[in-house]
Amino acid sequence: MMALFWQRVKEMLRPLRYLRGLEFAADVSYLEFLSRVGRVEEEARASGTWATPHPWLNLLVSSSDIADFDSTVFKRVLSRGIGGPMLVYPLRRSKWDERMSVAVPDGELFYLVALLRFVTPHAGEAAVKEAVEQNQEILSHCRNKGYDFKVYIPHYESEADWARHFDGDWTRFVERKRRYDPMAILSPGQAIFSRARPPAAVAASAS
Numbered sequence: 001m002m003a004l005f006w007q008r009v010k011e012m013l014r015p016l017r018y019l020r021g022l023e024f025a026a027d028v029s030y031l032e033f034l035s036r037v038g039r040v041e042e043e044a045r046a047s048g049t050w051a052t053p054h055p056w057l058n059l060l061v062s063s064s065d066i067a068d069f070d071s072t073v074f075k076r077v078l079s080r081g082i083g084g085p086m087l088v089y090p091l092r093r094s095k096w097d098e099r100m101s102v103a104v105p106d107g108e109l110f111y112l113v114a115l116l117r118f119v120t121p122h123a124g125e126a127a128v129k130e131a132v133e134q135n136q137e138i139l140s141h142c143r144n145k146g147y148d149f150k151v152y153i154p155h156y157e158s159e160a161d162w163a164r165h166f167d168g169d170w171t172r173f174v175e176r177k178r179r180y181d182p183m184a185i186l187s188p189g190q191a192i193f194s195r196a197r198p199p200a201a202v203a204a205s206a207s
Contacts, residue, residue, distance in 0.1 A: 062107035062148035087114035105148045
């Protein structure tokens with residue numbers, strides 16, 4: 001069974017242009033695969049790295065822009081690595097439930113790009129600042145080039161930024177908040193709504 005599996009892997013890799021012999025593969029169970037980031041967290045806690053700032057950046061980048069993203073971000077901005085795991089894999093928009101509030105790119109095929117950075121305890125504030133600035137450089141590049149992309153689990157500081165994030169789904173998002181949390185009691189720390197300006201007031205100003 002495994003021989004057939006690895007034969008299939010070789011067939012899938014054959015059309016790719018890369019340096020043969022440098023690929024890395026790990027044979028793990030499905031449960032181990034799902035827990036791969038959890039193991040990284042355990043190792044970081046054991047080393048003390050988990051207690052230091054780790055400015056992660058998670059993006060959803062349309063397949064129409066991923067080649068340019070690769071040439072600029074992966075090959076230039078991140079040429080020295082990120083000090084932690086990097087996850088990249090494709091997703092289909094049609095497989096996401098449209099009733100969910102998560103914002104995804106417009107294109108049918110897009111890529112999750114997860115930069116799970118860690119800063120070691122002895123690196124100091126300069127290393128943290130550099131990682132944060134690098135994240136901002138990546139975001140600025142995506143915006144300036146007009147990528148079809150979204151930040152996954154973003155942090156914005158104003159209602160206007162959140163409205164741009166949700167784009168055409170903003171009105172629906174506000175309506176759901178108005179219906180299920182009209183006094184803006186839940187999730188006050190995300191700066192989307194406030195008790196001083198609850199979702200009912202936001203809905204009125206948007207109409």
